[in-house]
Amino acid sequence: MKGYVVVNTEVIDSEAYAEFLEKVPAAIAAGGGRYLVRTDSAEAVQGDWSKRLVIIEFDNIEAAKGFLTSSEFTALDSLRERAAKSRVAIVEEYAS
16 A cells, blocks of 8 residues: 655745755655655645645555665754754655
8 A cells, every 4th residue: 555655744844845846856756655745735625734835645554664764864864853843744645
């Protein structure tokens, strides 16, 4: 079953975030991930969500978890933390 990384982000430093956005696609690709959603216009209808929402698909949950701990992604930690406040979840595809 597919695995997904879901990220809801509040940008706090737009210059640092722009730099992060240039670098993170290579880390995602290296982990076998594919963007499904990448938007600055998410509309919150309930709860406290920011407008920036990203959903990345991986072949399985292990690959999703591996991406978040990969050297390619963790090398961006200080830049990401300076750029934004994020809520991140890992979820597995629903099997009916």
